[in-house]
Amino acid sequence: MANWLLIDGFNLAFRAFYGMPELTRSSDGFPTGALHGWVKALWRLIDEQRPAGGALVFFDLGGSQERLALHPEYKAQRRETPEALTQQLPFIRELTRAMGLGGIEREGVESDDLLAAQAVALAGGGDTVRIVSADKDFAQVVGGGVTLLLPPPTANPRIGWRHLDAVGVTEKFGVGPGQIADFLALVGDTSDNIPGLAGVGPKTAAKWLQAHGSLEGVLANAAEIKPERFRQELASAAERLRLNRQLTRFDLSLPTLTREELAQSQHINLGELLRLLGELEMKSAQAEAQRRYAQPELF
Structure with missing residues (x-):
């Protein structure tokens, strides 16, 4: 080795x-x-x-x-x-x-x-x-x-x-290595010009991923997400967030x-x-x- x-x-x-x-x-x-x-x-x-x-x-x-x-x-x-x-x-x-x-x-x-x-x-x-x-x-x-x-x-x-x-x-x-691409998809990456979900910071993204496991889990449970103001935003931005994950994943x-x-x-x-x-x-x-x-x- x-x-x-x-x-x-x-x-x-x-x-x-x-x-x-x-x-x-x-x-x-x-x-x-x-x-x-x-x-x-x-x-x-x-x-x-x-x-x-x-x-x-x-x-x-x-x-x-x-x-x-x-x-x-x-x-x-x-x-x-x-x-x-x-x-x-x-x-x-x-x-x-x-x-x-x-x-x-x-x-x-x-x-x-x-x-x-x-x-x-x-x-x-x-x-x-x-x-x-x-x-x-x-x-x-x-x-x-x-x-x-x-x-x-x-x-x-x-x-x-x-x-x-x-x-x-x-x-x-706040998330493990396997969740980093999903985490970056939610918060965005300014260095790569990848916009996240407006208003979502690292702590919020980590809390959602801890509760639901992945970006797909977060999107599937968008109707129950807190704070409530993000529920409609998540549903509307689902495809863009999936694109973000494609961009951030190696x-x-x-x-x-x-x-x-x-x-x-x-x-x-x-x-x-x-x-x-x-x-x-x-x-x-x-x-x-x-x-x-x-x-x-x-x-």
């Missing part, structure tokens, strides 16, 4: 970008702050978590065509990625692959679905998986060997990284990589890594890479 670290790439990249000062390459002013934060964050995670199976990063490569077909406004409200981060993303991908961390992506499929399906597949084979992300959607696959590793909150970074297991999911949301039927394929993606290319870091004028990171990968037994 191996333990794995599966990393939500863009989630961590944004944290690296906003968590570092505006560093630039001295020769031409090219932004490098996110790149410095990226390699430091990955090395710190690996050192602290020591994933025996390996660490793998998942990236988005275009949006989910299936979700866009269902809901054209899906994620439409998201702010554009800052130009300085957009410039650094190709290098983030290249550095990730040179570091032997996969950089897994698939056209037309969201990285969240790829990561969730891979986590469930590995756990189903007896391994343990820690998903690195602040995205609450991943709570729906926690359990059975899968836990969520939450980054420190921006408002209080001293809290540090936090592990969330199935019990922790229930404590945090596609766990996606093909996943075998352990052999995952092992092949973890090949460290030290020469390419040193070249990239040199090109980016990241001298301290270059020295750390030379030390770390020339003596891998120390790490």
Whole structure:
């Protein structure tokens, strides 16, 4: 049995970008702050978590065509990625692959679905998986060997990284992992432009799901729901709420990589890594890479 670290790439990249000062390459002013934060964050995670199976990063490569077909406004409200981060993303991908961390992506499929399906597949084979992300959607696959590793909150970074297991999911949301998609369907998800039922907050949604088990159970008992003002609203919005659940639920039927394929993606290319870091004028990171990968037994 191996333990794995599966990393939500863009989630961590944004944290690296906003968590570092505006560093630039001295020769031409090219932004490098996110790149410095990226390699430091990955090395710190690996050192602290020591994933025996390996660490793998998942990236988005275009949006989910299936979700866009269902809901054209899906994620439409998201702010554009800052130009300085957009410039650094190709290098983030290249550095990730040179570091032997996969950089897994698939056209037309969201990285969240790829990561969730891979986590469930590995756990189903007896391994343990820690998903690195602040995205609450991943709570729906926690359990059975899968836990969520939450980054420190921006408002209080001293809290540090936090592990969330199935019990922790229930404590945090008021519902278990198997009810998270239904919970999000009711309350909505502003980050993905999914509108919930107006006026329904987390406590109300959790109370309904505790009483009726699922979104379908809530809808079937709409005439008895309290507060009473939501009874007609639930009946009128039933199909939209079912659509919400389709949008919030992960596609766990996606093909996943075998352990052999995952092992092949973890090949460290030290020469390419040193070249990239040199090109980016990241001298301290270059020295750390030379030390770390020339003596891998120390790490």
